[in-house]
Amino acid sequence: MTPKQIRNFVKSHANLSHPSLVPELKLWLADESTELWHATETALNSINLPPPFWAFAWPGGQAIARFIIDNPELIFKKRILDFGAGGGICSLAAAYSGSKEVVAVDLDPFAAIVQSMNSEANSLKIETVTQNASELTLDNFDIILAGDVFYDRTESRIAVEFLLEAVKNGITVFIGDPGRTYLPDWLKTPIANYSVPTSKDLEQKTVTETNVWMITNKV
DSSP: OOHHHHHHHHHHHOEEEOOSSOTTOOEEEOOOOHHHHHHHHHHHHTTTOOOOGGGSOOHHHHHHHHHHHHOGGGTTTOEEEEETOTTOHHHHHHHHTTOSEEEEEOSOHHHHHHHHHHHHHHTOOOEEEOSOGGGSOGGGOSEEEEESOOSSHHHHHHHHHHHHHHHHTTOEEEEEESOOTTOOTTOOOOSEEEEEEOOHHHHSSSEEEEEEEEEOTTO
16 A cells, blocks of 8 residues: 555544543544454455554553653653554654654554654654664664553563663663553563553453553663
8 A cells, every 4th residue: 555545544444533641642543443443454454464553542652651741851852762653652742742853663564654644743753664673773762662562472572672672772661551461570660650541442441550660771
């Protein structure tokens, strides 16, 4: 699909709306219904693309975004990498809060288009990259944001290796997660907790308790 076709696809399956925990931002979000998820996923499978994770404001990403906006001094004038960025809510929160540079990276080419659409909707500047984050040069970043990346065993192992390597290189990592199956058990004391309004179709509950952790090489 061409970028124009992808934009039209997104607009036909999503609406520009405010995430429940981060009303400062606007994102192209799908109605959180099982039927629409499956319809969208089926369409994407037909063109050999991953499920539409970019179409939803997941609780881990919302928690990081909320924390950043409430504590902008932590990322002000910093170079930010949004790992597994999806629709880019963490990237947008960082740009909104005064980061020097924001790069949203995701393997899904659809996600990059949605990130661009979301940045345009908020008049915020972010760079979009479609590739494996491990191929990026860590020296280019001060902070990595990782929201909702521990949903799959293999992907979680890759994420842990990458994030721990980043910490060893002096990069601060912020993790946002509601307690997914493959969340590392060495994450002990979170720096923030949020009650995120969620859809029962996606999270099996209407409010999902979600934590944010900050990992540095000084800990």
